[in-house]
Amino acid sequence: xxxxxxxxxxxARAHADGDxxxxxxxxPPRRAVPDLDGRPPSDADAALEAALxxxxxxxxxxxxxxxxxxxxxxxxxxxVLEREGVIDWLFASGGQVGVIPTAFFExxxxxxxxxxxxxxxxxxxxxxxxxxAATWGEDWLRLIVRDRVRLTEQTELALRFEAGTRPDQLFExxxxxxxxxxxxxxxxxRMEGRLELKISPWRRSAFEVQAGYRSLGFEDExxxxxxxxxxxxxxxxxxYLTGYELLFFRADLLIDTHEPTEExxxxxxxxxxxAEQNAAFGGLTQDEPxxxxxxxxxxxxxxxxTDFFGRxxxxxxxxxxxxxxxxxxxxxxxxxxxxxxxxxxxxxxFITGQLRGQSTLGLTLEYxxxxxxxxxxxxxxxxxxxxxxxxxxxxWDRLRLAWAIGIIPRFAGEHLVEISFGLGTxxxxxxxxxxxxxxxxGARHGL
Numbered sequence: 001x002x003x004x005x006x007x008x009x010x011x012a013r014a015h016a017d018g019d020x021x022x023x024x025x026x027x028p029p030r031r032a033v034p035d036l037d038g039r040p041p042s043d044a045d046a047a048l049e050a051a052l053x054x055x056x057x058x059x060x061x062x063x064x065x066x067x068x069x070x071x072x073x074x075x076x077x078x079x080v081l082e083r084e085g086v087i088d089w090l091f092a093s094g095g096q097v098g099v100i101p102t103a104f105f106e107x108x109x110x111x112x113x114x115x116x117x118x119x120x121x122x123x124x125x126x127x128x129x130x131x132x133a134a135t136w137g138e139d140w141l142r143l144i145v146r147d148r149v150r151l152t153e154q155t156e157l158a159l160r161f162e163a164g165t166r167p168d169q170l171f172e173x174x175x176x177x178x179x180x181x182x183x184x185x186x187x188x189x190r191m192e193g194r195l196e197l198k199i200s201p202w203r204r205s206a207f208e209v210q211a212g213y214r215s216l217g218f219e220d221e222x223x224x225x226x227x228x229x230x231x232x233x234x235x236x237x238x239x240y241l242t243g244y245e246l247l248f249f250r251a252d253l254l255i256d257t258h259e260p261t262e263e264x265x266x267x268x269x270x271x272x273x274x275a276e277q278n279a280a281f282g283g284l285t286q287d288e289p290x291x292x293x294x295x296x297x298x299x300x301x302x303x304x305x306t307d308f309f310g311r312x313x314x315x316x317x318x319x320x321x322x323x324x325x326x327x328x329x330x331x332x333x334x335x336x337x338x339x340x341x342x343x344x345x346x347x348x349x350f351i352t353g354q355l356r357g358q359s360t361l362g363l364t365l366e367y368x369x370x371x372x373x374x375x376x377x378x379x380x381x382x383x384x385x386x387x388x389x390x391x392x393x394x395x396w397d398r399l400r401l402a403w404a405i406g407i408i409p410r411f412a413g414e415h416l417v418e419i420s421f422g423l424g425t426x427x428x429x430x431x432x433x434x435x436x437x438x439x440x441x442g443a444r445h446g447l
Contacts, residue, residue: 248277331389346361
């Protein structure tokens with residue numbers, strides 16, 4: 001009302017002052033209507049728009065899975081957990097100290113439950129101690145403790161200890177022709193301590209050295225109704241009958257052009273090379289239980305990715321290989337130290353222990369897309385296998401295929417959640433028939 005009164009009084013005041021020519025100031029020009037749509041104009045290249053329907057149709061199953069099988073149910077679950085206070089309880093203090101329950105299931109191996117705990121600024125600001133304890137009965141026990149000290153912004157020193165026993169390990173042979181018909185189970189007891197130094201000078205690149213001690217013993221026993229290793233293999237692999245101890249020294253160089261602050265952009269080139277010197281003693285053969293053996297484990301990775309599909313939607317081509325080379329004759333390398341193409345190796349459709357060899361290789365085409373906060377969906381297809389010394393026995397017809405799909409954390413860490421499903425095939429010369437399924441659900445340690 002005050003504004004109306006003032007406006008109404010202006011002409012009268014002007015007239016009273018004798019200014020009959022006073023006029024209201026002109027209105028400013030109307031601004032253009034902003035484009036809040038974000039889509040290209042209607043006169044966009046019709047041919048380009050039509051061509052985009054091809055990748056849209058091809059990737060539509062990935063969208064439907066990530067949207068209605070993963071994102072929507074996961075979002076609803078997290079909303080309920082947050083509303084009920086479960087998330088606040090799990091991550092109680094929000095930073096310095098935390099205790100989180102864990103559970104992990106992998107089809108073909110024993111499940112486990114446990115606890116992951118961490119303490120930041122333990123004793124002093126730059127120190128972090130973490131631990132993961134897991135079990136599935138008295139014959140499945142594991143404890144990992146890692147104490148990390150940040151020396152500078154780019155350098156950290158860590159001491160790691162691991163001890164455990166489990167009864168579900170498997171062995172199907174060594175080389176490209178491993179098959180489930182010769183699958184044997186065994187138990188393993190493991191203890192390891194190591195010192196780590198890591199330097200991260202640029203982006204996600206890093207140089208790391210490790211030195212440590214490892215002790216392993218084996219128990220020939222059945223698991224889940226399946227035969228033991230010695231029941232399926234007349235000749236025991238090296239190191240199985242007596243167990244062994246070893247000392248190791250490892251150097252690992254990673255060059256990664258990815259910018260850490262750009263969490264979704266994944267256009268990068270990544271190259272990695274490593275070498276690990278091993279010296280084993282304490283019983284590698286039954287006849288000579290104090291025999292000494294030494295070898296080098298070495299290999300690397302080369303990966304190139306682009307996100308031309310859009311921010312966070314990356315297509316990656318990756319080649320990985322790993323080999324062991326004996327430093328003395330006769331070559332006595334424990335079977336449990338041989339590279340494994342399954343599990344966390346390049347052919348993730350296979351279970352750990354199925355594809356052991358003196359050398360492994362895999363070429364992977366992988367597609368990654370955002371699914372939820374800090375979670376990505378992925379699908380990949382890999383061709384590769386395990387072979388003899390320095391790829392002995394390699395032939396194109398002796399390669400296998402593996403495929404996997406799932407969700408993984410966007411960033412590496414100590415407490416990693418994974419949900420994935422994979423398939424593996426026989427070699428090309430045996431018809432590439434599906435021979436293996438792998439399902440992983442739960443939280444695994446990244447210590």
